[in-house]
């Protein structure tokens with residue numbers, strides 16, 4: 001959609017195929033946006049990894065590919081690698097910024113938030129923070145450089161030196177009116193912030209910025225079982241507080257394994273499904289001033 005000589009922005013939904021809010025809002029934007037509204041160019045991928053979106057899965061059923069781990073892609077690779085290659089080499093060179101709409105997917109629920117990825121360029125980092133504030137979610141999470149960052153869309157944007165604003169808009173395989181409304185309004189607020197749309201009438205709500213720290217912020221299942229949380233989404237926990245239990249219902253003589261918090265924080269992401277396999281993220285916390293580089297093997301963006 002081109003309507004002027006302003007910046008070019010890429011809006012991506014369906015990077016993971018089971019993240020609902022972005023899919024709904026980006027599809028609506030693609031249908032409704034008119035060229036005379038746009039002071040630049042908006043490129044919308046409303047269902048970026050379409051096979052995954054059609055299947056309602058995080059990854060592509062064609063090749064098992066996770067698009068957000070496939071960059072920079074390959075020109076002669078699998079379908080997911082081809083897609084990543086096209087985005088990185090055909091679209092991103094034309095773009096001044098990226099908005100990458102994620103949610104918690106089928107297995108996780110997030111407090112609706114904007115996500116600041118790692119950036120070594122202070123100017124890009126500042127522009128990402130400004131865009132995150134414009135998005136208007138009540139929470140902004142600042143992630144340290146996570147394993148696999150270079151293979152994500154955020155990593156591809158970083159290679160181009162352009163800001164990438166990501167979101168986690170909820171999850172659990174569904175949505176609700178509040179989260180759907182945030183997605184719709186947030187996209188338009190960011191496009192207005194980047195100079196592509198006229199500013200809307202709504203003010204920008206304040207956003208709290210929290211850091212997602214090292215491995216102590218993440219709780220992963222050590223093996224299969226049923227996860228029973230002792231906390232709710234958004235709850236503040238202290239060090240040593242019980243976070244939940246992993247039950248082994250197939251072995252009634254075995255007591256559940258109890259998890260306690262290694263550090264204080266707020267539960268910003270919580271597993272929705274009880275059934276868990278080894279390595280599944282059960283929850284993670286965030287707090288101010290803890291963003292550090294770390295080398296966890298799994299994470300949930």
Ligand SMILES: [Zn+2]
Nearest residue numbers: 016102103301
């Ligand atoms: Zn995602």
